[in-house]
Amino acid sequence: MGAEHARLFIEEGARIVIGDILDAEGQALSVELGENVVYVHLDVTKPGDWIHAVDTAVQRFGGLDILVNNAGIAEFAPIAETSMALWDRTLAVNLTGPFRGVMAALSELKKSGRASIINLSSTAGFVGYEGLSVYNASKFGVRGLTKSMALDLAKHGIRVNSVHPGVIKTPLSAGLSESPSHVAMRRMGEPREVSYLVLFLASDEASFCTGAEYLADGGEIAGLANNAILSRHTV
Template identity: 45%
Template structure:
């Protein structure tokens, strides 16, 4: 059984660049009509212009509940009920717990976790009108394990993982699947300036590409129709374990 994306109405957050932009391109190629949202207006409009009539750009601060309602209403007015939501927007805050400011902590939680809640909260009535749909929340390997100096990011991404499971339980009867994707290091602006020496010890010793995450997204939407509430990991093997050098004997 597969889910057709031909003509499906989708909303993607954090869509102006990086993984979000690639997700928009992949959805359009699969036949969807996409509301690409972000706060990076220039880049978002350029993406929509490049992809044509199947995409419209709308500014969206994912922490603004009223703005979410507006975007969903605009999607419905233009194309009909929303079938797909990709909660992709996110930020990272660096620093140890003792020096991370409360305001930076709160900003990460507001965007990475509350933004996901608000997106689902806003879109569920529309998905019911569409007789079902699929929500994919972009978490991280930081939603599966700890990382030093990334306390706010880790907490928010674990929260996304748990919220995904609760939503899957609640929305299954409405024919709405909810899953999370957990990328490792992916070549996006978010990792600019970050040391990537860690990838050398992965089973696949390289940084991932945005289109590889999009391929996972499309698999979840189109083919993984009996999966809900689960983690789909795309990390080059980051969290598989550690290699131990065998001592000379």
């Protein structure tokens, strides 16, 4: 999804720094999008990488107004088979990563006076999924962290919101059905459908939006799974 966020922001006239651990892909995207994009190597678990990314934005573009925390990983494991290594690795990327990003960017975001932070969570920040206890914990954590940050940072003119995608066509969803029965719209979402929501929250049109969560899930958690259970027991 991050690549699609970048494409949409560039289309709207933004100047951006993009980061990833996949350097070849990141460099290729930077070339594709042109002179208003700078790619940096960014492992979200490493504070030094975050500092370099923020410094690059300030040096190249003169400041920082928007932070999108998009990195995420997921691995299926029943709770009885969940290792501490999986727990530590998942939370380091999915929850501590956004925290590190905000801490690295905060002083520059305060200078903006009208900054926006968008943290990518998931429908797994609302409901539990079998075999995804660690992922669930990380995404509920992002939702809670977002709300608390919004309260702390409103006085600095910084808005903080979370975006909660459902099943989206990304590498994380590889192998899943493209017509998921638990989604009201009976399809996967496209990355750009999430990007439009991220763009809105970054924009001045969302100037009164903070501390909230925004779903892009095709109706996944509206109750369809519960309806299926009820229908099986209806006579």
